[in-house]
Amino acid sequence: MDSISFNEIPLNIRVPYVYTEYDATRANQGPGIQPFKALMMGQRLAAGTIAALVPKRVTSVAQAAKFFGAGSNLHRMAIAWFKENTFTELWMVAFDEPGAGVKATQTITFTGPATESGTIALYIAGERVQVGVTSTDTATAIATAAVAAINLNTNLPVVATSAAGVVTLTAREKGVLGNMNTVRANYYEGEVTPAGVGIAFATGVTGTGVVDLTTLWAVLGDEHYNVFVMPWNDAATLAVLSDETEDRAGPLRQIETVAFSAKDDTHGNLGTFGNARNDKFLTVIGVYKSPTPSYEIAASYAAVGAYYLAIDQARPLQTLELSHVLAPALVDRFTQQENNLLLYDGIATIYFDAQGNTRLQRTITTYQENALGADDPAYLDVETLYTLSYIRWSVRTRILLKFPRHKLANDGTRFGSGQAVVTPKIMKAELVSLFEEWENLALVEGSDQFQKDLIVIRNASDPNRLDVRLPPDLVNQLRVTAIQIQFLV
Secondary structure, eight states, rough: OOOOEEEEEEETOOSOOOOOOOOOTTTSSSOOOOOEEEEEEOOOOTHHHSSSTTTTOOOOOHHHHHHHHTTSHHHHHHHHHHHOOOOSSEEEEEEEETTOBHHHHHHHEEEEEOOOOOOEEEEEEEEEEEEEEEETTTTHHHHHHHHHHHHOOOSSEEEEEEEETEEEEEEESSGGGGGGOOEEEEETTTTTOOOEEEEEEEOOOOOOOOTTTHHHHHHHTOOOOOOEEEEOOOOHHHHHHHHHHHHHSSTTTTOEEEEEEEEOOHHHHHHHHHHHHTTTTEEEEEEESSOHHHHHHHHHHHOOOHHHHHHHHSSTTTTTTTTTOOOOOOSSOHHHHHHHHHTTOOOEEEOTTTTTEEEEEEOOOOBBTTTSSOBOOOOBHHHHHHHHHHHHHHHHHHHHSTTTEEEEOOOTOOOBBSSSSOOOHHHHHHHHHHHHHHHHTTTOOOOOHHHHEEEEEEEETTOOOOOEEEOOEEEEOOOOOOOOOOOOO
């Protein structure tokens, strides 16, 4: 005998009328579209209108400049982000500069006089600053002109002063991020220093001080951000980050986040850095002597990743362009062999095409071994994490939408077909159906094996609980094609 489980219409009503309720448990069909948003962390200037530790949704570079101060670390990262991605929902949260920190400085020393007129192309944080030079200009005159040109651009992360032909660039903010500010001359072909002019670059004061990342977690709560943009790459800050991302990914919170970062250093130092990390939810691009600061590379990387991973979690990010990131000089680019070594050191790699464009090569995490020290490639690729994230979200959403207030009974129970009851068999069928939807999206493979290995049972100790072992075989990515040409002559 059939019977119906009404959600709102009581059985004991006697007042004549036609009572109709809505039931949305069958309204949501298909695998669903996972919400996707990013959180960018960084430092603010006193001129910013948004206080520290207040997450704010940002939709333009102009907003970032207003909220956090022009030339701030967050403003610079927003420039990189919006050059790559104007679609993904972006939130930004600022820290005040480290109170006990020191501002980084760099120097540009000019010599002269110039023997011809021309233009010096300085690149500060990857942004071109043109300095006009007239024949017979002294070093002091050139330095004065350089200071005027640099300070005219309020978007730069430094301010300039000069004395006796030496320009001093001082970071706008205290802390280690100032050490990432880059400076060089004549990047593009055709850019040459006027005759008679000499230019030398040197590091001055090393910036010190990092923010306390732990102060952020209470502010974020359980808000789910799919992407963290991480400008810092010091060991202490990354250790705090690792603890939080592991906790967020756990079964009780289920708000997993992958942090995107970058590091500019020698090949040897990058290898050492990567081998010192073992974080599932951290990916770090390695590069050497890019004109683009590494915190901006991190923003560019995260922006591209966020855009394309929201489209297809399993499709490899390889070959995608980081249009904001300027390539190092040919002599400073890592070879294929060096990149292969970095990929065994937990460092994600990039390459540069014939036009000098920066492109993703392989996006891996820093995770390399399990708790017992055995090599473990389970969480090697970023795409794996995002595929798992989508699958978990999809399963959870399906159950919460389709079985929100259902009763639980054993298989074989004779209940009316309209009753809000779920059994292990019903749940198993639902999960098989969901797998087919994932398979249609090319996120998984091996349907027959999945059905064999899928287990749905009532918990032996808690009759109100279903236990499920879900065994999806994730699709892989085409990384390597090996061909042997066996020829005859």
